[in-house]
Amino acid sequence: MKKQNSLTRVTRKVAFGVTAIIVLAGSTMLTSCKKEKAKPEVVAVEPPSKGKITEESYQSGTHNGFFWSLWKIDGATGTVNYANGAGGNYSVNWNGFNGNFTCGKGYSVGSPSYKIGYNLSTYSNSGGGTFGWYGWSRGPYYEYYVNETWGAVSPHTGTYLGTFESDGAGYNVWTRWMTGKNIDGGDGFRQIYSSRVTKVPTGQNRVITFANHYNKWQSLGYTLGQLNIPAIMVAETWGSNTNGNINCTIWAQP
Structure with missing residues (x-):
């Protein structure tokens, strides 16, 4: 989950205060249950020489x-390398x-009916930060998460609303x-947000039936608004001098 003073992250396009470099590089990537050679699109975001970013940076595409x-x-410093x-x-x-x-990576608009298959290899x-299904709604404004795992710092704060079962796992609900x-x-x-009671293991095919979470939140009095905003299988971090590495593949689950 983002810190209290964080700003918009999904649809607001702003000027870059860093140089964004897009190149093609060979790599071995996981897709569904098999590995195959691919040439991923790499987006490298480097801090300026003085270590200060003057604008938020945001990139998106298909x-x-x-x-x-x-x-x-x-204001972020350090190096982040993202590859499709x-x-x-x-x-x-x-x-x-x-x-x-x-x-x-995900879809340009959200939906309560999405069923997402994924493998977190x-x-x-x-x-801090999380990995899971993520998006926003308007009217009212909600930032929602289905947290499958998280970093060294727990994201679980706010009001605890109970526990329920979905896709063979227990989830705690917070707001x-x-x-x-x-x-x-x-x-x-x-x-x-719904957070798994236990962190999801890596290297396994898993499913998120988003309708289960949407309906549970609604039953607790928290109904999402319009979902015409991108929804992604998010990798997020926050903190000081953090390091990490994430590789994930998603697909539309029948």
């Missing part, structure tokens, strides 16, 4: 039919990072009011 995005907060692999695969690694970033995160900027730059929004 790749192999999926929406992808990479966001980095103003074959199909629904992406990877990200970071070193000596100070601040907050999110990235991932690699996960390492020395800071909290945030006084920072919402997706459109206005003041204030609510976070609602």
